[in-house]
Amino acid sequence: MASGLFRFSSPASFFPLAGRLVPVFGWLAALLALAGLYIGFVVAPTDFQQGESYRIIFIHVPAAWMAMFTYLVIAGWSAASFIWNTRLSAMMAQALAPTGAMFAFVSLWSGAFWGRPTWGTYWVWDARLTSTLILLFLYLGLMALRSAIEDPRRADRACAVLALVGSVNVPIIYFSVQWWNTLHQGASVSLTTAPKMAETMLAGMLVMGLAAWAYTIAASLHRVRSIILEREGHTRWAQELMR
Amino acid sequence: MIEWLSMGGYAYYVWMSYGMLAIAIIVELFSLSARRRRALELVAQTGEEANFAEEAT
Amino acid sequence: MTAGAAIAWGLRRDLALAMRSRAEIAIVLVFFVLVTSLFPLGLEPDPVLLAKIAPGIAWVAALLASLLGLPRLFAADHADGSLEQLALAPAPLPALVAGKVFAHWVATSLPLVLLAPLAGIQFGLEPGAIGILAATLLLGTPVLAWLGAIGAALTLGARGGAALLALLVLPLAVPVLVFGAGAVESSRAGLGAQAHLSLLGAGAILSVVFGPFVTALAVRISFE
Numbered sequence: 001m002a003s004g005l006f007r008f009s010s011p012a013s014f015f016p017l018a019g020r021l022v023p024v025f026g027w028l029a030a031l032l033a034l035a036g037l038y039i040g041f042v043v044a045p046t047d048f049q050q051g052e053s054y055r056i057i058f059i060h061v062p063a064a065w066m067a068m069f070t071y072l073v074i075a076g077w078s079a080a081s082f083i084w085n086t087r088l089s090a091m092m093a094q095a096l097a098p099t100g101a102m103f104a105f106v107s108l109w110s111g112a113f114w115g116r117p118t119w120g121t122y123w124v125w126d127a128r129l130t131s132t133l134i135l136l137f138l139y140l141g142l143m144a145l146r147s148a149i150e151d152p153r154r155a156d157r158a159c160a161v162l163a164l165v166g167s168v169n170v171p172i173i174y175f176s177v178q179w180w181n182t183l184h185q186g187a188s189v190s191l192t193t194a195p196k197m198a199e200t201m202l203a204g205m206l207v208m209g210l211a212a213w214a215y216t217i218a219a220s221l222h223r224v225r226s227i228i229l230e231r232e233g234h235t236r237w238a239q240e241l242m243r
Numbered sequence: 244m245i246e247w248l249s250m251g252g253y254a255y256y257v258w259m260s261y262g263m264l265a266i267a268i269i270v271e272l273f274s275l276s277a278r279r280r281r282a283l284e285l286v287a288q289t290g291e292e293a294n295f296a297e298e299a300t
Numbered sequence: 301m302t303a304g305a306a307i308a309w310g311l312r313r314d315l316a317l318a319m320r321s322r323a324e325i326a327i328v329l330v331f332f333v334l335v336t337s338l339f340p341l342g343l344e345p346d347p348v349l350l351a352k353i354a355p356g357i358a359w360v361a362a363l364l365a366s367l368l369g370l371p372r373l374f375a376a377d378h379a380d381g382s383l384e385q386l387a388l389a390p391a392p393l394p395a396l397v398a399g400k401v402f403a404h405w406v407a408t409s410l411p412l413v414l415l416a417p418l419a420g421i422q423f424g425l426e427p428g429a430i431g432i433l434a435a436t437l438l439l440g441t442p443v444l445a446w447l448g449a450i451g452a453a454l455t456l457g458a459r460g461g462a463a464l465l466a467l468l469v470l471p472l473a474v475p476v477l478v479f480g481a482g483a484v485e486s487s488r489a490g491l492g493a494q495a496h497l498s499l500l501g502a503g504a505i506l507s508v509v510f511g512p513f514v515t516a517l518a519v520r521i522s523f524e
Contacts, residue, residue, distance in 0.1 A: 041247075052251035056260045063264070098274075102267050110260035117256050137471040144467055148458040157521040158454045162468065165450060165514060169472050176475035180482060215268075222275050229282035233289045242287055 009086050011228040012237045018221040025218035032211035040204035056114040057201070062209040063107035064132055066216055068170075070100030071135060074142070075167035078160035088224075090156035091231070093163060094146060095224035099216050101139035107132050127181040131174045138166045152231050301391035309391070310399020318407035321372075328369045329411050335361040336419045347424045354423035355484035358433055359440075359477050361419070362412055366441065367466050369408040370448045373400065374519070378456050384523055393519065394512035401449045401511065409441035425484075432487045432497075436480040439500035443476050444469075446511030453518035476503065 008014045040058035047054040074093045081089035111129050112122040123129075142159055149155035232238050250257045301309070318325060339357050340350055377383035386396050413434050420430035451469040458464065483496030 046251065051253055053253035053256050055250070055257055059260060059264050099271065102271055106264050106267050109263045113256045113260045117253055134471045134474055137467065141468045141471065144460060144464055145454065145458070148455065148460040148464055151524070154521060154524045157524065158458075158518070161450070161514065161518055161521065162454060166472065169475070172475050173471070176478040180478045219271060219275060223278065226275070226278040226282040229279075229286050233282070233286035234293070238286050239290050239293075242283075242290055 009084070009088055011088050011091065011232050012235070014088055015225055015228050018225050022218050022222045022225075025214045025221065029211050029214035029218055032207055032214055036204055036207035036211050039200060039207055044200040044204050045198060050118055053114065053117045054201075056110050058204050058208050060107055060110040060114055061205050062212045063103040063110065064128060065209050066212040067100055067104035067107055067132060067135055067139075069213075070096050070103065070216055071138065071163075071170065072167060074100065075163050078163040081156060081160050082164075087153070087156070087231075088228075090160060091224050091227045092220065093159065094156070095220040095227055096216070097139055097142050097146075098223070099219045101136060101143065103212065103216075104132055104136040104139055108136065125181065127174070127178045130177045130181070131170075134173055134177070135170070138170070142166070301389075303392050303395040306391035306395035307399040307402070310396045311403050312399075314400045314403030315406065317376075318403060324372065325369070325407050325411075328365050328408050329415060331368055332361050332365040332412055332415060333418060335364060336422060340422070350423040351425055351429075351488075352485075354420065354425050355429075355433060355481040355488075356477075357423070358416060358419045359436075359481045362437060362441065362480075363444065363470065363473055363477060365412060366409060366444045366448055367462070367469060369404070370452045370465060370469075371462070372408075373404050373449060373452050374456055375452075378522075383456075383519065387519060387523060393516040397449070397515045397519065398508075398512040401445055401515070404449075405442060405445045409437075409445060412441060413437045426488070429484050429488050432493050433484050435497060436483045436493075436500055439497060439504050440476045440480045442504045443500075443507040444473055446507040446515070447472050449511060449515045450518055453515050453522060456519070456522040476500070479503075 008017055036058065040055055044055070046052060074096050077089045077093040077096070080086065081093065108129065111124075111132070115124045115129075116122045142162055145162055146155050146159050149158055229238060248254060248258075336357055339353070343349065343353075374383060377386070387393055389396065416434040416437050417430050420433055425433065447469050448465075451465050454468065455465055479496045479499050483493035483500070486496060487493040
């Protein structure tokens with residue numbers, strides 16, 4: 001069992017496995033997204049206060065969830081890369097970052113366009129939006145550190161340290177921003193006190209959340225295959241691929 | 244249909260949001276494919292260099 | 301070499317080095333005063349407004365000043381190879397690093413604590429608030445020093461320079477900023493700053509306990 005899974009811990013053996021999984025998760029993501037959008041636009045009723053604008057929630061919240069969750073997964077792979085000293089764990093951490101950053105950005109953008117009609121301004125300094133902004137900076141820091149260090153193995157370990165330090169900080173950051181936000185309750189708006197959730201609204205968000213999760217897996221598995229080729233291109237098995 | 248697209252008057256906000264998501268995903272998909280292509284070129288190039296090195300010895 | 305002796309050794313060495321580059325350190329402090337002076341010029345010198353924004357500005361200036369001083373920590377030793385020697389020395393690296401960072405804090409951050417009253421007066425803060433500001437800087441700057449040390453060690457010899465270091469450290473420093481400035485605002489509002497100061501104190505303790513080990517790990521990584 002342990003040896004069974006560890007069979008795939010070498011880039012060479014993981015490469016074909018990931019290749020088979022990408023289309024599976026890709027199609028899963030597409031189907032879930034269609035289902036989620038159907039629930040979000042057809043089944044879910046119009047909100048009494050916010051009209052149709054609340055429908056942005058079906059991408060805003062799942063994107064924020066994925067941005068947060070992906071960072072934790074990156075921290076997990078980073079810890080694994082230290083514990084078991086596996087290159088592949090570090091490559092997975094590297095592969096997940098751009099997709100996580102993308103979702104953080106989309107969450108911020110959609111939050112702005114939701115805030116404008118609802119509370120009058122494009123930016124609202126509520127706890128979740130502000131924490132997501134800082135999370136985006138954390139992602140950009142990971143990606144910047146990766147590209148600033150030449151040696152891939154050294155970059156692996158440096159980024160792993162950064163990701164782990166960051167992940168310890170994320171709850172602290174969130175807590176401090178919450179505190180700061182409740183103090184300054186002048187702007188008593190919060191995207192967390194969204195319209196009272198009809199069940200269908202919640203269902204729509206959950207399904208879109210699952211779609212985002214499947215998409216992230218598909219995208220990062222595809223990306224890790226390219227990373228494996230970039231870093232292991234000189235090996236025999238990679239050269240065999242070209243024949 | 245038009246009525247649905249207008250999203251009760253909130254069309255701008257709703258479609259700017261969903262539109263950005265669509266753009267972001269499309270950009271990511273293009274970036275993934277470009278990275279794959281570059282990686283394969285790199286592998287091919289490494290192979291050629293190894294062949295030249297072999298032939299030289 | 302025992303840990304205690306290693307800490308003392310690192311502390312003594314880096315303080316001696318700091319004494320020799322007094323000008324370099326003075327610039328960091330001048331930078332702090334300069335930044336705080338710029339804000340009233342960019343806004344309006346309305347006393348009520350200035351007193352209100354003073355804690356936030358003083359803290360942002362302190363953040364930026366602490367970033368400025370960071371390259372001093374490892375860069376010189378890294379360049380002439382003595383950092384590698386330290387990593388190979390029979391003394392525990394976390395202890396050596398702790399001595400270095402402590403010296404760095406004494407040389408660059410402790411003066412900031414003493415300069416806080418100057419910033420306070422510039423912005424018309426009441427004496428009580430100035431005291432709280434100094435206290436938050438005293439408790440918060442160790443956290444900044446350790447976050448900065450980790451960042452500096454991770455980016456040793458990497459491209460990107462000061463901007464990369466800022467990108468890595470500033471987001472992680474947000475809680476310190478929030479509680480540091482928040483403490484002063486809270487005390488000015490009559491609500492007391494105990495909770496903030498306790499949190500900052502807890503942060504200081506955690507950073508002093510864990511910082512040396514993470515920084516030592518980061519230093520070793522930079523030698524692979």
